[in-house]
Amino acid sequence: MLRISQLNIYPIKSLGGISLTTAQLTDRGLQHDRRWMLTDSSNRFLSQREHAQMALLKMDLLSDALKVTYTVDGSSLLIPFKPLKTDLLDVIIWDDTCTAQLVSDEADAWFTAKLGAPTRLVYMPDETHRPTDPRYTVPGHIASFADAYPALIIGQASLDDLNNRLAEKLPMNRFRPNIVFEGGEPYSEDLMDHIQINGVDMYGVKLCARCVMTTIDQETTAKSKEPLKTLARYRRKGSKILFGQNLAFNSNGVLNVGDEINVLSLHTEERFMVAATSVV
Incomplete structure (x- = not known):
């Protein structure tokens, strides 16, 4: 069973996040x-x-x-x-x-x-409606000032797997997800196509390409090569290093820590298939 373990918002883009127990959904996140x-x-x-x-x-x-x-x-x-x-x-x-x-x-x-x-x-x-990328979403989906999509989901098991490969464990805040869930296998979020949480339909639309922001310690601003160096060994697809999946939705509702995530369908397209094994 998959359940929400964290809900996070980042009101001002690129500043610190805020953890919530309950989050309202809007038309853009x-x-x-x-x-x-x-x-x-x-x-x-x-x-x-x-x-x-x-x-x-x-x-x-x-x-x-x-x-x-x-x-x-x-x-x-x-x-x-x-x-x-x-x-x-x-x-x-x-x-x-x-x-x-x-x-x-x-x-x-x-x-x-x-x-x-x-x-x-x-x-x-x-009044500002900023469309999501039409290559990956149907018309009508909009985003806030997030990079491209209304929300990002990551499984705790995925971070645990990454940390097992690192000399120094990293917190989830390096990846700035909105929804973190517990349960399931590492990287199970990759294949989420249609999911439902508390009656709200959400759709996985694109795996999230990671950048140098993940290498910045959010408490000290110290920079390192990790986690990109390690992720590149087993989460690279083409020129992109992938971790987490972007979600689209256009219905209102409420999410709560502890809510069950129901996976209604899985992706079968090749672009969602990423090797998740390497020598630890």
Whole structure:
């Protein structure tokens, strides 16, 4: 039996995550997940790939606001769920350009000071519909400021298998999943096609290609070659190193830690088949 063991959201893209016991689903992912994003002076998104210190900006979810704390100096900032500004602008995230809303001058100044470069905080309003990749999803699916899809799922058994191959075990936060489940075999998420959780239908659409963000310690920003070095030995397909699967869904509902995951169908396409064995 497969059951949810973790639910995580990352309200501001590339900043620290927040663990939940219950998560509301929206048309573009878990509620509050990646609805905010930091941009540079060219309105392009910022991430830990270029600014590892973003990992030191930790998040808390309050009743009506986000709280961001910079662990280096202990200072914090409150961000109301409703932006204080109404200005709209086009922002760039990977190959997409979409409309975002400025949040506040205070937030821009605070993040600029912490990152040491001109930075603005933007919010994705409900009116902005950013389509998921049409090569892998049917029309109608949308995403927040996540890289491409509404959610990411990883099995705890997959991380356990990886850690058995590493000299130093890594936490799940290196991979930033929304849904973690217990039970099943390592990498069983690879083949999930149609799953149902608490009455909500979800669809596995694409295995997740991993980048250098997985090599950044989320508490210290120290970088290493792992886990990509080890994953490349047995989770490489073409030029991509794969770990976890992206999900699409377009129905509302509620997920809870402990909910059962019912697998209704499995993928049979070759692109979902990844060798999962190597010499440990």
